Amino acid sequence: MKALFWRELKLSSQVGGGMLTGVLFFLTIVAVMPFAIGPDLKLLARIGPAVLWTGALLASLLGLDRLFQQEREDGSLDILLMQETPPALLVFVKAFAHWVANGLPLVLAVPIFGIILNMSPIGIGATMLTLAVGTPAITFIGAVGAAVTVSLPRGGLLLSILVLPLTVPILIFGVTAINGAVEDPAPFLPPFMILCALTLFFSALGSLAAGWVLKQSTD
Amino acid sequence: MKLNVENLSANRGEQTIFAHISFQLTAGDALIVTGTNGSGKSTLLRVIAGLLPNFSGNMAIEGGIEDKPIAEYCHYLGHQNALKPTMSVAENLLFWQHHCGTPDLEITEALQKIDLAGTYDIPIAYLSAGQKRRIAIARLLVTKRQIWLVDEPTAALDAKSEAMFSNLLQTHMASGGIVIAATHQPLGLKNTKNLDMDKHQVIPELLEDEYL
Amino acid sequence: MSETIIKQNTSIWDYANPTRFLGIADRIIPWLGGATILCIGLGLYLGFSAPEDYQQGSTVLIMFIHVPASWVAMMSYSVMTMSAIGTLVWRHPLADISLRAAAPIGAAFTFLGLLTGALWGKPMWGTYWVWDARLTSFLVLLIIYLGIIALAKAIEEPTTAARSLAIITLVGSINIPIIKFSVDWWNTLHQPASVSRLAKPAMDAVFLYPLLTMAVGFSLFFFTVHLMKMRNEILKRRIRTMKMTAARQAERG
Numbered sequence: 202m203k204a205l206f207w208r209e210l211k212l213s214s215q216v217g218g219g220m221l222t223g224v225l226f227f228l229t230i231v232a233v234m235p236f237a238i239g240p241d242l243k244l245l246a247r248i249g250p251a252v253l254w255t256g257a258l259l260a261s262l263l264g265l266d267r268l269f270q271q272e273r274e275d276g277s278l279d280i281l282l283m284q285e286t287p288p289a290l291l292v293f294v295k296a297f298a299h300w301v302a303n304g305l306p307l308v309l310a311v312p313i314f315g316i317i318l319n320m321s322p323i324g325i326g327a328t329m330l331t332l333a334v335g336t337p338a339i340t341f342i343g344a345v346g347a348a349v350t351v352s353l354p355r356g357g358l359l360l361s362i363l364v365l366p367l368t369v370p371i372l373i374f375g376v377t378a379i380n381g382a383v384e385d386p387a388p389f390l391p392p393f394m395i396l397c398a399l400t401l402f403f404s405a406l407g408s409l410a411a412g413w414v415l416k417q418s419t420d
Numbered sequence: 421m422k423l424n425v426e427n428l429s430a431n432r433g434e435q436t437i438f439a440h441i442s443f444q445l446t447a448g449d450a451l452i453v454t455g456t457n458g459s460g461k462s463t464l465l466r467v468i469a470g471l472l473p474n475f476s477g478n479m480a481i482e483g484g485i486e487d488k489p490i491a492e493y494c495h496y497l498g499h500q501n502a503l504k505p506t507m508s509v510a511e512n513l514l515f516w517q518h519h520c521g522t523p524d525l526e527i528t529e530a531l532q533k534i535d536l537a538g539t540y541d542i543p544i545a546y547l548s549a550g551q552k553r554r555i556a557i558a559r560l561l562v563t564k565r566q567i568w569l570v571d572e573p574t575a576a577l578d579a580k581s582e583a584m585f586s587n588l589l590q591t592h593m594a595s596g597g598i599v600i601a602a603t604h605q606p607l608g609l610k611n612t613k614n615l616d617m618d619k620h621q622v623i624p625e626l627l628e629d630e631y632l
Numbered sequence: 633m634s635e636t637i638i639k640q641n642t643s644i645w646d647y648a649n650p651t652r653f654l655g656i657a658d659r660i661i662p663w664l665g666g667a668t669i670l671c672i673g674l675g676l677y678l679g680f681s682a683p684e685d686y687q688q689g690s691t692v693l694i695m696f697i698h699v700p701a702s703w704v705a706m707m708s709y710s711v712m713t714m715s716a717i718g719t720l721v722w723r724h725p726l727a728d729i730s731l732r733a734a735a736p737i738g739a740a741f742t743f744l745g746l747l748t749g750a751l752w753g754k755p756m757w758g759t760y761w762v763w764d765a766r767l768t769s770f771l772v773l774l775i776i777y778l779g780i781i782a783l784a785k786a787i788e789e790p791t792t793a794a795r796s797l798a799i800i801t802l803v804g805s806i807n808i809p810i811i812k813f814s815v816d817w818w819n820t821l822h823q824p825a826s827v828s829r830l831a832k833p834a835m836d837a838v839f840l841y842p843l844l845t846m847a848v849g850f851s852l853f854f855f856t857v858h859l860m861k862m863r864n865e866i867l868k869r870r871i872r873t874m875k876m877t878a879a880r881q882a883e884r885g
Contacts, residue, residue: 221782225779232771242763245763275501276500282470316761319760319761537882539878542879546879
């Protein structure tokens with residue numbers, strides 16, 4: 202399992218500019234927002250968490266379509282599925298490594314993006330925390346989409362369409378938790394705990410579902 | 421150890437690819453699967469490898485560990501090489517060695533067997549098609565599996581490498597292994613069993629409502 | 633094959649072939665490095681011994697990093713633009729190597745410029761960041777730099793990558809004049825240039841001299857690292873070629 206994890210990490214960092222691309226995409230989304238809505242710092246500070254979450258959500262989906270597709274094209278998937286390792290565990294390890302390579306850099310980039318959106322330090326901290334907890338769920342949901350579209354030539358677009366609606370609850374609770382941390386009357390902990398629960402839930406359900414789909418996909 | 425296959429039929433989608441295949445292989449046997457294009461050679465190998473769930477009939481290992489799926493006794497060398505172009509030869513082989521359990525030869529030993537000793541840390545992308553195929557063959561050597569399922573193994577190989585591969589197969593059989601090969605070219609093996617897929621075709625009898 | 637050999641023999645770029653370049657670089661780098669240390673050392677000394685600004689207090693010291701870093705960030709892009717022209721017109725491999733080598737250094741200086749700007753902006757304007765023309769165009773410069781780096785990493789084959797990189801660099805160079813004149817074209821928070829008014833700089837000599845020394849030091853630093861990176865890139869390509877040759881020769885060995 203460790204071997205699979207490191208291999209996935211290595212592959213993610215080598216292909217297509219690696220980790221840089223995701224963060225850059227994130228940065229571009231964040232940088233474009235003020236052009237669209239105007240450079241009003243107060244407004245930016247208020248919608249900052251929402252902008253960051255939306256950007257991170259979209260950036261998390263990058264590259265997910267290749268998660269299993271590449272393995273399938275070069276024949277590795279067949280051999281991975283023939284081993285003792287249950288497919289669900291395979292999916293879990295691959296998805297987690299994908300998150301470490303692509304999702305974690307997004308979380309770490311938040312302080313910089315938070316500053317240009319004029320967010321408060323508490324807001325930035327809360328955004329980092331909720332993203333760190335919430336983006337794995339996006340990856341795990343995305344893994345199911347990646348497994349379903351594994352044999353489709355232009356699966357990436359379809360994957361986004363399939364996956365984005367499913368990520369709505371994560372987005373809601375993520376942004377609610379940040380607002381709870383920044384504004385006094387609203388609570389932080391309840392939505393944050395729900396976010397944690399969602400991630401745990403999807404890490405199990407997503408792995409099982411994607412593993413099952415992959416097992417059927419070798420036809 | 422024995423591999424029993426009884427009355428095996430396989431479908432892909434709605435189509436029956438082949439039907440009623442039975443054979444028995446014991447340690448040291450090789451089965452050469454021949455047949456025209458589309459006769460189901462690859463399908464048969466994939467069914468045995470557990471990659472096609474859509475089949476009927478019986479497959480069983482005699483004298484193995486209980487409840488261990490047949491797939492875990494098998495090495496599968498399909499049309500693709502299962503190698504990552506950006507990673508080096510050693511990284512690729514080490515990964516499969518770690519991931520598939522029961523290591524056999526060291527990477528350097530395996531590379532010597534396929535006459536590519538000098539490629540240890542060269543990225544796969546720099547190798548020629550034939551060299552990549554040989555690295556894929558080396559994958560079978562770095563972990564221990566009794567049954568080798570090889571699909572058109574020599575397609576990209578030159579005469580010298582073909583002979584090398586034939587030797588490897590014979591060594592594997594001599595040490596109690598089983599080989600099932602789907603191939604158009606003779607692999608230079610002696611005392612093999614043969615399976616002609618053309619004799620197991622099903623002419624589809626379409627019922628009238630199936631035309632709808 | 634023979635065609636390329638003839639071409640190389642008659643090229644005016646002959647003196648700049650990679651092997652020659654490596655030899656020259658090896659000799660120049662220590663001197664450039666030494667000069668860099670001297671200049672930056674002197675600049676820092678002059679900077680710290682400068683009196684506090686009557687308006688800005690000690691924060692004016694940030695200027696000695698901020699302004700040179702921003703200059704070098706733009707200079708680096710100019711070097712890349714010239715390299716891009718070199719790649720497209722003369723197809724000289726060294727031009728591509730120079731472009732690739734300059735990108736990460738330029739990105740680092742751009743980031744440094746933005747960072748020091750933010751730290752300076754907090755006490756001056758009360759905020760780390762505003763979306764004004766100068767800052768935004770500089771952020772765009774950073775994004776362009778990072779995009780070029782990502783592209784360079786994504787295409788493995790150097791010759792294929794060279795043209796794509798050169799064209800993207802040329803297209804991106806439109807941003808440089810925008811950055812330069814943003815403070816004049818749009819009414820922004822960022823102060824206009826106060827050094828380059830040749831007749832009478834709007835800056836006192838006690839600030840001007842350390843600033844210029846630091847600028848020279850930063851530029852020297854850029855060229856030192858640029859040469860070192862170019863040397864690395866050439867060696868990396870040689871390793872790549874050697875590995876490919878080794879793969880082909882593995883048959884005989």
